[in-house]
Amino acid sequence: MAQVLVVEDDLEMADEIRCELQAHGHQVDVAQDGAAGLALALTGRFDAITLDRGLPVLDGLALVDAVRKAGILTPVLMVSAFSAVDERIRGLRAGGDDYLVKPFDLAELAARVEVLLRRSQNRAAVVNLQFADLELDLISRSVRRAGTELVLMSKEFQLLEYLVRNSRQVLTKRMILEAVWHFNFDPATNLIEVHVARLRKKIDLPGLPPLIHTVRGAGYMLSDTP
Amino acid sequence: MSWSLAEQWRASSVRLALVYSALFACGIFAMLLLVYWQATTYIDHRVDRIVQLYASRLREVPADRLVAAIEDAVAHDPRRINYYGLFKADRQWVVGNLKVFPAGLKVDGAMAPLRGVQASLPVPDGEGGAALVRAMAVPVAQGQVLVVGRDLSELAEIRRILLNGLVLGGVSILIMGVGCGFAFSFKTLRRIHAMRDSISSIMRGELHRRIPVRGRHDDLDVLAGAVNQMLDELERLMTEVKGVTDTLAHDLRTPLTRLRLHLARAQQTHAQDLALAETFDRALRDIDVLMARFRAILRIAEIETGLRKQGFALLDLRVVLREVAELFDPLADEKQVRMRLDVSAAPSVEVYADHELMLEALSNLVDNALKFTPAGGEVCLRLMAQDQVPVICVEDTGPGIAPEERSRIVQRFYRGPHQGAAGHGLGLSIVQAIARLHGFNLRVADSAKGAHICMDCGAPP
Numbered sequence: 001m002a003q004v005l006v007v008e009d010d011l012e013m014a015d016e017i018r019c020e021l022q023a024h025g026h027q028v029d030v031a032q033d034g035a036a037g038l039a040l041a042l043t044g045r046f047d048a049i050t051l052d053r054g055l056p057v058l059d060g061l062a063l064v065d066a067v068r069k070a071g072i073l074t075p076v077l078m079v080s081a082f083s084a085v086d087e088r089i090r091g092l093r094a095g096g097d098d099y100l101v102k103p104f105d106l107a108e109l110a111a112r113v114e115v116l117l118r119r120s121q122n123r124a125a126v127v128n129l130q131f132a133d134l135e136l137d138l139i140s141r142s143v144r145r146a147g148t149e150l151v152l153m154s155k156e157f158q159l160l161e162y163l164v165r166n167s168r169q170v171l172t173k174r175m176i177l178e179a180v181w182h183f184n185f186d187p188a189t190n191l192i193e194v195h196v197a198r199l200r201k202k203i204d205l206p207g208l209p210p211l212i213h214t215v216r217g218a219g220y221m222l223s224d225t226p
Numbered sequence: 227m228s229w230s231l232a233e234q235w236r237a238s239s240v241r242l243a244l245v246y247s248a249l250f251a252c253g254i255f256a257m258l259l260l261v262y263w264q265a266t267t268y269i270d271h272r273v274d275r276i277v278q279l280y281a282s283r284l285r286e287v288p289a290d291r292l293v294a295a296i297e298d299a300v301a302h303d304p305r306r307i308n309y310y311g312l313f314k315a316d317r318q319w320v321v322g323n324l325k326v327f328p329a330g331l332k333v334d335g336a337m338a339p340l341r342g343v344q345a346s347l348p349v350p351d352g353e354g355g356a357a358l359v360r361a362m363a364v365p366v367a368q369g370q371v372l373v374v375g376r377d378l379s380e381l382a383e384i385r386r387i388l389l390n391g392l393v394l395g396g397v398s399i400l401i402m403g404v405g406c407g408f409a410f411s412f413k414t415l416r417r418i419h420a421m422r423d424s425i426s427s428i429m430r431g432e433l434h435r436r437i438p439v440r441g442r443h444d445d446l447d448v449l450a451g452a453v454n455q456m457l458d459e460l461e462r463l464m465t466e467v468k469g470v471t472d473t474l475a476h477d478l479r480t481p482l483t484r485l486r487l488h489l490a491r492a493q494q495t496h497a498q499d500l501a502l503a504e505t506f507d508r509a510l511r512d513i514d515v516l517m518a519r520f521r522a523i524l525r526i527a528e529i530e531t532g533l534r535k536q537g538f539a540l541l542d543l544r545v546v547l548r549e550v551a552e553l554f555d556p557l558a559d560e561k562q563v564r565m566r567l568d569v570s571a572a573p574s575v576e577v578y579a580d581h582e583l584m585l586e587a588l589s590n591l592v593d594n595a596l597k598f599t600p601a602g603g604e605v606c607l608r609l610m611a612q613d614q615v616p617v618i619c620v621e622d623t624g625p626g627i628a629p630e631e632r633s634r635i636v637q638r639f640y641r642g643p644h645q646g647a648a649g650h651g652l653g654l655s656i657v658q659a660i661a662r663l664h665g666f667n668l669r670v671a672d673s674a675k676g677a678h679i680c681m682d683c684g685a686p687p
Contacts, residue, residue: 010480016487081479103483103517106490155552181553185525185586189593194556 002047002117006030007037007063008079009055017050020106021113034058041067046074048116050109053080053091061094068095075116079109088184107218111170118166129164132211132224134203136164146208155180156199163212163222172219196220240411247403251396258392265388269381273360274337280308281335281364281374289367293321296372307377309359315369324373333363333371340375358382417446425453429665433461467527478520486513522652529583529659537580543609543616543683544569546581550588551607554596562601571610577683579664587660590653591620591679598624598677615684623676632670635679657681 004026008014011032018028029046031037034055041049041063049067053060064076078096080087088099097119098112129136133146141157143150152160158180163171173192177183196212204210213221280299287295296310300323311324319325328340340359361375417440424437436457437450493506551567558565588607595605603623610617627635635654661668661681671678 010484012484013480013487016484016491019491101521102479103486106487153552182582183585183589184582185589189557189596191553191557194560197560198556 002026003045004028004113005037005040005046005049005074007032007034007041007049007055007060008052009033010052016106017109020110024110024114026113034060034063038063038066041074042070042072044072044074048113049074049076050113051076051078051096053078053087061090064091064095075119077109077112077116079104105172105218107170108172108174111172111175111219114169115166115171115175118169129161131164131167131222133208134160134164134211136161145203145205148205150202152199152202155195156202159195159199160203163220167222170215170218170221175219240407243407243410244404247400247407250403251400254399255392255396258388258395262385262388262392266381266385269384270360273376273378273381277337277360277362277374277376280310281362281372284310284372284374285364285366292366292372296321307380309361309373309375309377311373312366313371313373315371317371320370322373324375327371327373328361328363331361331363331373333365335362335364337362339378414446421446421450428457433457433464482513482517482520486510486517489513519652522656526652526655526659529656529663537582538578539581540576541579541581541584543575543577543584543618544572546584546588547607547609547618549585550592553589554592554605558596558605561596561599563596563599564604566604566606568606569609571608572616575609575611575616575683577616577664579683583660583663587657587681588618588620590657591681594653595620595622595624595677595679598622600624603676612682615682617680617682619671619678619680621673621676621678625677626673626675627670627677635670 004021006014006017006021006028008017008030009032014030014032018030021028029040031040035057037049037051037055038058040046051060051064055063058066060078060080064078067074067076075097076095077098077100078091079100079102080091081102088101091099097116100109100112127138129138135144136157137143138161141154143152143157143160159176162176162179171179176192176196196214200210200212204212209224209226211222211224213223213226215221284292284295284299292312296312299308299310306323309322309324311322311327312320313327314320317327319327331338331340337360340361358378358381359375360378361373363371363373366372417438421437424435428435436454439447439450439454441447489506489510493503493510496502496506547567547569551565555565592605592607599605599622605623606619606621608619608621610619658668664683666684667682669680669682671680
């Protein structure tokens with residue numbers, strides 16, 4: 001169970017976020033303005049923070065900046081109504097770890113918080129990744145499933161690597177698009193679906209238990225339990 | 227900084243200087259001509275009067291002293307420019323330095339030109355000599371005829387000097403005028419070029435740039451000042467519009483997000499009631515379309531404010547095309563459409579552009595092409611060069627675009643007749659906004675089959 005701080009001035013929104021994160025089994029504290037949020041964040045007892053960009057008293061950018069200057073490395077998910085790319089860059093530069101633009105789906109927010117929580121636990125650089133009977137060699141860029149060498153294209157490998165690094169977590173299409181393709185815009189079609197489907201064909205060979213699962217209405221998850 | 231002679235020639239200052247120097251040269255010509263005319267007329271008159279004076283003096287001399295008087299007059303003419311001749315009634319020479327009676331000279335006391343007369347030499351026959359003489363013949367006592375004349379060579383010399391001055395002065399003034407015109411225009415052109423550079427960078431989105439002002443308060447400064455004021459106002463308006471957009475985005479996004487959250491929560495709560503779940507599903511789908519459309523409109527506004535120039539860098543278009551082809555390859559596969567990438571016609575194409583925006587634009591075009599291409603068809607992503615301008619074309623084998631639609635399709639917020647509810651339907655508007663931001667030209671090319679949408683990626687002027 002993780003401790004999550006939600007800094008959000010809109011009460012209803014804060015409530016929804018709190019419910020969603022609690023449903024994921026986290027303990028949630030809510031602060032309604034920047035100053036209260038900063039005071040809580042500076043205690044350093046949180047595992048992740050969701051932070052609204054536009055806040056009364058103290059702006060989200062100033063808050064995250066102050067937190068980072070205090071030497072606190074708690075991962076921060078910035079939530080903003082500003083979608084412009086320079087706003088995103090400013091948010092990330094100020095010390096945010098991820099940037100989510102309103103309007104968003106709660107599942108998306110929860111998925112991103114999960115990834116942030118995982119990231120803070122696992123920062124070590126590795127050369128090999130393993131999940132169930134799947135082995136990835138990050139240096140030779142080769143993949144084996146149940147001992148069989150698989151041939152993946154470069155983007156397929158990156159997609160699989162992202163899935164393995166965040167295994168057992170829901171990854172939304174948007175997150176995949178951002179992490180693997182570095183796109184921050186809406187592709188109108190089911191692009192990610194077809195990419196995942198293609199990867200699935202290569203990974204989930206007949207006779208082996210499927211690893212890539214579709215989470216309805218949310219995204220995908222790499223898991224060895226159905 | 228350099229510019230061609232042709233450009234300099236076109237400059238208004240050069241032409242103005244030329245017109246001025248031509249007018250000035252004409253004035254000088256006219257003045258010199260007047261001086262020349264006045265001077266020569268005066269000299270002619272003076273010569274005539276002198277000759278008449280000498281003649282009348284000699285006529286007053288008594289007949290017995292006339293020969294001596296003429297010899298005396300010849301002797302007292304050291305410059306040898308006066309001619310005297312006394313002839314008998316049969317035109318036989320009596321005395322004087324003029325030894326032959328000029329043929330054709332009437333004995334009526336009127337001045338007449340004589341050609342070819344040389345002092346101390348016999349007059350040949352009024353022809354052939356270099357000297358020009360004006361002379362008159364008058365009757366004197368005993369049927370004799372007195373001829374008095376004066377050499378005009380000196381006068382001709384003065385004429386020649388005046389004429390030379392006229393030509394040389396005029397030509398040198400003309401040359402000086404042209405030279406000065408070019409020199410002045412060089413300075414003016416340099417300022418105009420600096421202004422043009424500033425305006426170009428403002429057009430590329432550096433809205434804070436201003437046109438340089440020298441501080442001399444000349445006409446160019448006045449113009450630059452006025453344009454700068456206009457730019458201040460434009461920048462203020464742009465910032466305000468962006469502020470309004472941001473506020474709008476913020477004010478609408480939060481309630482929209484809330485609405486979606488409530489709906490999702492309600493759907494979860496009533497998951498058992500299938501009919502209700504279906505309604506929630508539809509409501510959520512609609513709200514997603516609404517959000518997507520809203521995001522697209524804001525995105526177009528964001529791109530159009532031109533504030534996104536920081537991300538610009540030199541970009542290899544072949545790499546971008548490859549990325550897009552790779553991204554859409556599985557989608558094409560699924561739709562059983564062949565995806566072809568053809569960059570062979572363009573060896574090395576680098577343009578100054580925003581990588582992500584170019585990806586977005588091409589993704590939209592390819593996505594559209596795939597949408598309208600039936601199974602078994604082909605979508606080709608082509609890069610070529612036309613007149614050294616790189617051109618990206620997305621060609622499909624779908625139903626194509628009717629000729630009357632072609633110009634409208636690239637208009638702002640155009641929505642075609644085939645737009646369904648899926649997606650935000652503003653893909654082409656986004657592509658158009660991106661193209662405009664880069665100074666690229668989006669157009670629908672002529673094609674016998676399918677739609678060919680091309681982007682001319684020439685550098686903005």
